[in-house]
Amino acid sequence: MSKSIVEQLRGLGLKVEELATDVVVVGGGGAASRAALSARLAGAEVLMLAKAPLGTGGSTVHGASEIMSMGASGYGAAADSPEVHYRDTMAAASGFIDRDLVRVLAEDAPRRIADLISYGVAFDRAAPDKVAAGHATDYKLIQSDFGSYARALGVSGKTGKAFVAALNEQALARGVKVRAPAALVDLLLDAEGHAAGVLALDVRTQTWLVVRAQSVVLGTGGAHGLFSQQVSTAEMTGDGQAVLYRAGAELVNMEFHQFGPALVHPYVQLFSKSCFVLHPRMTNSEGREFLSDYLPAGVSVEEVMDEKVFPFTVSNVSRYIDISIASEIAAGRGNERGTINFSLAHVPAPKLEAVIPNTMRWMKANGVDPQKDSMDVGIAFQCLNGGVRMVDADARSTIPGVHVIGELAGGVRGPDRPGGNSLAEGQVFGHRAGDAAGRDARDGASWKAVAGDAVVERLRRALAANAAFDAAGSARRLQAAMQRHALVEKSEAGLNQALEVARDIEVSLAQGGGATPATLHEVLTVQNMSTTASIILEACLARRETRSGHLRTDFLQRDDEAYGHAFVQTRAQDGRSRFTALAYPAAD
Numbered sequence: 001m002s003k004s005i006v007e008q009l010r011g012l013g014l015k016v017e018e019l020a021t022d023v024v025v026v027g028g029g030g031a032a033s034r035a036a037l038s039a040r041l042a043g044a045e046v047l048m049l050a051k052a053p054l055g056t057g058g059s060t061v062h063g064a065s066e067i068m069s070m071g072a073s074g075y076g077a078a079a080d081s082p083e084v085h086y087r088d089t090m091a092a093a094s095g096f097i098d099r100d101l102v103r104v105l106a107e108d109a110p111r112r113i114a115d116l117i118s119y120g121v122a123f124d125r126a127a128p129d130k131v132a133a134g135h136a137t138d139y140k141l142i143q144s145d146f147g148s149y150a151r152a153l154g155v156s157g158k159t160g161k162a163f164v165a166a167l168n169e170q171a172l173a174r175g176v177k178v179r180a181p182a183a184l185v186d187l188l189l190d191a192e193g194h195a196a197g198v199l200a201l202d203v204r205t206q207t208w209l210v211v212r213a214q215s216v217v218l219g220t221g222g223a224h225g226l227f228s229q230q231v232s233t234a235e236m237t238g239d240g241q242a243v244l245y246r247a248g249a250e251l252v253n254m255e256f257h258q259f260g261p262a263l264v265h266p267y268v269q270l271f272s273k274s275c276f277v278l279h280p281r282m283t284n285s286e287g288r289e290f291l292s293d294y295l296p297a298g299v300s301v302e303e304v305m306d307e308k309v310f311p312f313t314v315s316n317v318s319r320y321i322d323i324s325i326a327s328e329i330a331a332g333r334g335n336e337r338g339t340i341n342f343s344l345a346h347v348p349a350p351k352l353e354a355v356i357p358n359t360m361r362w363m364k365a366n367g368v369d370p371q372k373d374s375m376d377v378g379i380a381f382q383c384l385n386g387g388v389r390m391v392d393a394d395a396r397s398t399i400p401g402v403h404v405i406g407e408l409a410g411g412v413r414g415p416d417r418p419g420g421n422s423l424a425e426g427q428v429f430g431h432r433a434g435d436a437a438g439r440d441a442r443d444g445a446s447w448k449a450v451a452g453d454a455v456v457e458r459l460r461r462a463l464a465a466n467a468a469f470d471a472a473g474s475a476r477r478l479q480a481a482m483q484r485h486a487l488v489e490k491s492e493a494g495l496n497q498a499l500e501v502a503r504d505i506e507v508s509l510a511q512g513g514g515a516t517p518a519t520l521h522e523v524l525t526v527q528n529m530s531t532t533a534s535i536i537l538e539a540c541l542a543r544r545e546t547r548s549g550h551l552r553t554d555f556l557q558r559d560d561e562a563y564g565h566a567f568v569q570t571r572a573q574d575g576r577s578r579f580t581a582l583a584y585p586a587a588d
Contacts, residue, residue, distance in 0.1 A: 002453070004450075004452075005188070005199075005210055005450050005452030005455065005456060006018050006210050008452065008453075008456040009208055009210070009456060009459070012456070012459060012460060012463060012517075013517050014208045014459075014517055014520075015205075015206060015207045015208065015517075016207070016208045016209075016210060017202070017207050017208070017209050017210070018209075018210045018212070019047065019209060019210070019211045019212065020211075020212045020213070021045050021046065021047040021177070021211065021212075021213050022039075022044035022045040022046065022213065022214055022215065022438070022441035022442065023036075023039040023044045023045070023046045023047070023213060023214070023215045023216075023217060023434070023437045023438055023441050024046075024047050024048075024049065024197060024198055024211050024213040024215075024216055024217070025039065025046060025047070025048045025049070025217045025219065025434065025437075026048075026049045026050075026184045026198060026200070026216070026217070026218050026219065026220055026240070027048075027049075027050065027051075027058065027217075027218065027219030027220050027221060027240075027405075027406065027408075028048075028050030028051065028052060028054055028055070028056075028057045028058050028061075028164075028180065029057070029058030029059065029060035029061060029160070029164065029219060029221055029406055029407075029426065030058075030060035030061075030160050030163045030164055030167070030406065030423060030426040030427065030430065031060070031219040031405040031406030031407075031409075031425070031426035031427070031429065031430035031433075032048065032050070032058075032217070032219030032405065032406065032430065033048075033163070033164050033167035033168050033171060033430070034112075034163075034167055034426065034427050034430030034431050034434065035217045035219060035403075035405055035430040035431070035433050035434030035437070036048045036167075036171045036176045036217075036434060037167055037170050037171040037174065037176065037434065038430070038431045038432075038433075038434030038435045038438065039176075039215075039217070039434035039435065039437050039438035039441075040171060040174045040175060040176050040434075040438065041174070041434075041435070041438070042434070042435050042437075042438025042439050042442065043438060043439075043442045044215075044437070044438035044439075044441045044442050045177075045441075046171075046175075046176045046177065046438070047176075047177045047178075047179065047211060047213070048171070048176055048177065048178045048179070048180075049178075049179050049180065049182040049183075049184065049198070049200050049209075049211070050178065050179075050180035050181065050182065051180075051181055051182070051183040051184070051203075051220070051235045051236075051239075052180065052181055052233060052235050053180050053181055054168060054178055054180045055164055055165060055168055056233075057181075057221075057233050057235055057236075058164075058221050058232065058233065058236065059160070059221060059222060059224065059231075059232040059233075059236065059382075059383065059407060060160035060161075060163060060164055060406075060423070060426060061160055061161050061164050061233075068154055068157050068158065068159045068160065068423075069142050069144070069152035069153055069154030069159055069420050069423070070109070070113065070152060070153055070154070070159060070163075070420055070423035070424050070427065071085065071109065071144065071147065071151050071152045071420025071421055071423075071424050072085075072109035072110045072112070072113045072151060072152075072153065072420075072424060073085045073106070073109070073110060073149075073151050074110040074113075074136060075110070075113065075135075075136055075137045075139050075141065075151065075153060076132070076135050076136065076137070076139075076141045076149055076150050076151050077132070077134055077135060077136075077149045077150070078134050078136065079134075079149065080148070080149040080151055082103075082106040082107045082109075082110070083106070084148055084149065085105075085106035085109070085151065086102055086103050086105075086106040086107075086587070087148075087587065088146055088147055088148050089102050089105070089106065089146075089412075089417065089421060090102055090586075090587040091146070091587075092146040092414070092415075092416040092417055093413070093414025093415055093416055093417060094414075094584075094586050094587060095414075095564050095565050095566070095583065095584055095586065096253060096256075096414030096415060096565065096566045096584060097411060097412050097413065097414045097566075097584055098390070098411040098412065098584055099584065099585055099586070099587055099588060100393065101390060101393060101411050101412050101429075102412055104393045104428065104432075105412055105421070105424060105425060105428050105429075108428040108431075108432070109424040109427070109428055112424070112427035112428055112431060113153060113427075115427075115431075116163060116166060116167075116427070119166040119167065119169070119170050120166050120169075121155065121162050121163060121166045122155060122162070123139050123140075123153040123154065123155055124139065124140040124153070124154055124155060124156060125138050125139055125140055126138055126139065126140040126141075132150070139153050140153075140154070141153060142154060142420070144420045145309055145416075146416060146417065147420070151420065152420035156358055157358035157359075157362075158358075159423060160423060163423065163426075163427070179200070179202055179209065181202075181203040181204065182200045182201065182202050182203065182209060183200060183201050183203060183235075183239070183521060183525075184198060184199075184200055184218070184220055184239050184240065184243060185198075185199040185200055185201055185208070185455075185459075185521070185524060186198070186199045186243055186455045186458065187199075187216065187243050187244065187247050187399070187402065188210070188211075188212070188450045188452060188455065189247065189399075189450070189451055190448035190449055190450065190451055191449070191451045192400075193248075193399070193400065194399075194400040194401045194448060195213075195215070195216040195399060195400065195401030195402045196212060196213070196401075196448040196449070196450045196451075197210070197211045197212040197213040197216065197450065198211050198213070198216060199211070199452075199455055201521050203521075206517070206518065210450070212448075212450065213441070214401075214440065214441035214448075215401055215403070215436075215437035215438070215440050215441040216401055216402045216403070216437075217395075217402075217403045217404075217405060217433050217434060217437050218240045218243075218244070218388075218402060218403070218404050218405070218408055219240075219404075219405040219406040219408060219426075219430065220236070220239050220240030220241075220406075220408050221236040221240070221406060221407050221408060222236050222238070222381075222383060222384045222407040222408075223236065223237070223238035223241065223257075223381070223384055223532050223533075223536065224236040224237075224381055225237035225238070225479075225529065226238055226381070226478065226479060226482045226529055226532060226533050226536075227380070227381040227479055227482050227483050227486075227487070228338060228479045228480055228482075228483040229262065229264050229338065229339075229378045229379065229380040229381065229483060230268075230380050230381040230382070231262050231268055231269065231270045231380045231381070231382050232268075232382075236407075237525050237528055237529050237532070238528055238529055238531070238532025238533070238535075239525070239528045239532075240388070240404070240408040241254075241384075241387070241388065241408065241528075241531075241532045241535060242527070242528035242529075242531035242532045242535075243528070244388050244397065244399065244402070244404070245388075245531060245532075245535055245570075245571050246531065246571065247399055248398075248399065248570065248571065249388050249389070249397050249398050249399050249402075249570075250388070250389040250397075250398045250568050250569070250570055251386060251387065251388050251389060251410060251535065251568070251569040251570070252386055252387070252389045252410040252411060252566050252567065252568055252569065252582060253385055253386030253387070253410050253413065253414055253415075253539075253566050253567075254384070254386035254387070254410075254535050254536050254539040254569055255386065255536070255539035255540045255542065255543045255550055255567075256384075256385035256386055256413070256414065256415050256548065256549060256550055257381065257382075257383065257384045257385055257386070257536070257549065258311035258312070258381075258382045258383040258384075258385060258549060259311055259312055259322075259379055259380060259381045259382050259487050259488070259549070260310040260311045260312045260322060260379065260380070260382065261276075261310075261321060261322065261325060261342075261377050261378070261379060261380075262377065262378065262379070262380035262382075263342070263375050263376065263377055264337065264339055264376055264377065264378050264380060265337055265339070265375075265376040266366055266367065266368065267362070267366040267368075268380070269359065269362060270310055270380065270382060271310070271342075271377065272308075272309075272310040273308045273309060273310065274355055274356050274359070275344075275356055275359065276305040276306075276308035276318070276321070277305065277306055277308070277355065278344055278347050278351065278352070278355055278356070279301075279302060279305050279347075280305075280342050280343060280344050280347075281342075281343045281344075281345075281346065282321075282324075282325070282340055282341070282342055282343075282377070283340065283341045283343070284328045284333040284334065284340055284341070285333050285334060285335050285340075285341075286333060290324055290328050290333075290340075291304065291320065291321065291324050293324070294320050294323055294324040294327065295320055299317060299320070303317060304317055304318050304320050304321055305318070305321070308321060310382075311382055311383075311549055312379075312488060312549050313416060313548050313549050314546055314547070314548065314549070314551050315416070315548060319551075322379055322488050323488055323489065323551075325340055325377065325378065325379055326379045326487065326488040326489065327488075327489075328340055329378065329379075330484060334378070335376065337376050337378070338378055338483075339376035339377055339378040340376075340377055340378070341374045341375070341376070341377075342374065342375045342376070342377035343370075343374050343375070344370040344371070344375075345370070345371050345372065345373075345374075347370070347371075349371060352370060352371075379487055379488055381487065383407060383422065384407055384413075384536075385410075385413040385414060385415070385417065385549075386410045386413070386539070387404065387407065387408050387409045387410030387411075387413075388404040388408055388409060388410055389410050389411055389568065390404060390409050390410065390411040390412070390429065391411075393429075393432060394432045394433055394435075394436035395409060395429040395430075395432055395433035395436075396433075396436075401440075403433035403434075403436065403437055404433075405426065405429050405430045405433045406425070406426045406429075406430065407422075409425070409429060412425055412429075413425070414566070415547050415548030415549065415550065416548045416549075458524070458527075459520065459524070461509070461510070461512060461513065462509065462512075462513035462515045462520055462523045462524055462527070463512075463513065463515050463516070463517075463520060464511070464512030464513065464514070465512055465514055466508065466509075466511050466512035466513060466514035467514060468508065468511075468514075469508050469509065469511075469512070469513055469514045469523075471513070471515075471519070471522045471523050471525075471526045472522075474505050474508075474526050474530075475525075475526050475529060477501055478498075478501050478502060478505065478526075478529055478530060478533055481497060481498035481501040481502075481533075482498055482533055482536075482537075484498070485497055485498040485537075486498055486533075486536060486537060486540060488551065489551055489553050490540055490550070490551060490552050490553065491552065491553045491554045492541060492554055493554075495537050495540050495541050496541070498533070498537050499533075499534060499537040499538065499541070501533075502530040502531075502533040502534045502537065503530075503534065505526060505527070505529075505530035506527070506530050506531070506534070506575075509523070509526075509527050509530075513527070534577075535569065535577060538569070538576065538577040539567065539569055539577070539579075540552075542567060542577075542579050543563055543567075544559075544562075544563070545557065545558055545559040545562070545563045546558055547563070565581055565582060565583040565584070566581075566582040566583075566584060567579045567580065567581060567582060568580045568581075568582045
């Protein structure tokens with residue numbers, strides 16, 4: 001009789017604790033917090049595992065811009081509606097997103113806003129003389145890119161942080177249990193391939209947690225830690241993507257991700273249009289303004305800055321800002337932080353306060369004086385548009401018993417998406433996943449037996465001696481390669497250079513990770529980073545065209561005939577990606 005997973009882990013010299021719950025929710029952002037609360041409201045016992053201390057990790061908490069907000073109809077113009085929101089979203093990414101999920105998103109978003117209001121989220125309100133005629137409420141609304149109407153509600157530019165604080169307060173008050181910081185290590189399956197729980201690591205106590213659960217909800221976030229510059233927290237290292245890919249899940253749209261100019265020192269913040277309409281001065285390490293060097297005839301610096309959108313897209317003339325910044329840095333004309341110099345010193349103080357009030361508040365809080373200080377700006381990763389494919393409105397993945405939410409999930413974000421949709425997706429599908437998981441677990445008969453041999457073997461191999469493997473150095477090399485080759489301008493040669501770095505890590509780890517029990521999680525994290533980097537790079541190589549934020553310098557034209565649809569990406573027998581065309585139906 002084979003040993004249990006707990007016995008096998010202890011046999012590796014690890015400290016192990018066994019837990020059981022109805023629903024385990026992995027993640028600490030807006031989607032995971034919503035899922036944990038909804039699962040508890042459905043009557044389930046819920047354990048929440050967050051890689052960072054609760055309320056401190058993830059892109060929802062750390063995202064900040066002048067216009068960070070959640071899109072939902074019903075709070076603004078009477079002519080706006082879930083149908084219009086649906087049409088706007090489909091128009092931005094038809095053929096790449098699941099229309100049934102998009103309709104659910106548009107229809108449910110107003111209810112989730114109402115929930116947040118009832119939980120105490122104080123959305124910004126407009127001054128009485130600023131309320132637009134015909135608007136249903138006095139909430140201050142933002143009309144974001146690809147939106148027909150102003151429908152996005154925010155909280156002083158740090159909307160996600162307000163969401164997470166309110167949701168966690170509600171969840172904890174209702175008895176949701178939390179272990180944090182506790183990082184996902186692997187998915188536990190039964191003999192039939194159904195989710196049976198997760199393996200995680202309690203970081204503070206170095207205790208390996210075997211969590212048996214009847215339903216698993218994963219909201220582990222994106223892949224920010226794969227890049228040298230990013231606008232969230234580096235603990236998001238593509239863990240959920242790698243774990244589910246190895247388990248056989250389907251992924252979709254992994255070649256599409258969002259990025260753009262961001263302040264990276266002395267604190268991190270993306271710079272949206274509001275900052276660029278002030279016409280900042282951007283200079284390289286030689287002190288020379290460079291943007292005009294990259295503009296075609298007839299296009300002015302002022303036009304490009306006035307049209308700036310975030311994230312980067314080839315569909316807008318402002319693309320030359322991102323291209324020029326990335327190109328100057330790649331050519332060695334950036335400063336020691338891999339950035340360019342960005343100055344607003346020439347802009348009068350009253351104009352700064354009027355145009356970027358939130359940014360001015362954050363700058364002052366971080367000791368930055370934009371009228372005196374030059375700022376370090378680079379191209380920073382912001383968000384994955386692709387993810388593990390949701391196959392129904394309850395955010396189920398193709399692995400039975402596993403729901404995927406937030407940035408980990410794929411199916412409602414394509415090459416482009418309306419601003420405000422990301423927060424809406426987290427709330428809508430976080431609620432639906434949590435509610436469904438809670439009901440399924442509540443009605444389940446018993447916990448399933450774990451078939452953990454493959455999971456234990458992965459840990460055993462990471463513990464095998466290998467003096468040549470340097471986990472920290474491998475992570476840095478991978479981040480540098482992804483930063484250079486997988487953001488603004490992509491080419492077959494560059495993508496393959498980055499892919500070689502990722503695959504070299506995998507090859508070395510196959511010989512052993514050289515880990516000790518104390519460093520085991522670090523080695524496993526680097527493996528997840530290399531796996532998710534390979535997923536992204538292989539998807540970018542497969543799309544041999546230019547579309548939205550995916551700029552292939554060797555395939556500069558958009559090719560609707562060959563590439564006007566999404567791809568399902570799965571792991572083949574040889575460990576490489578297999579791609580299958582997925583033609584999502586057009587809007588109904």
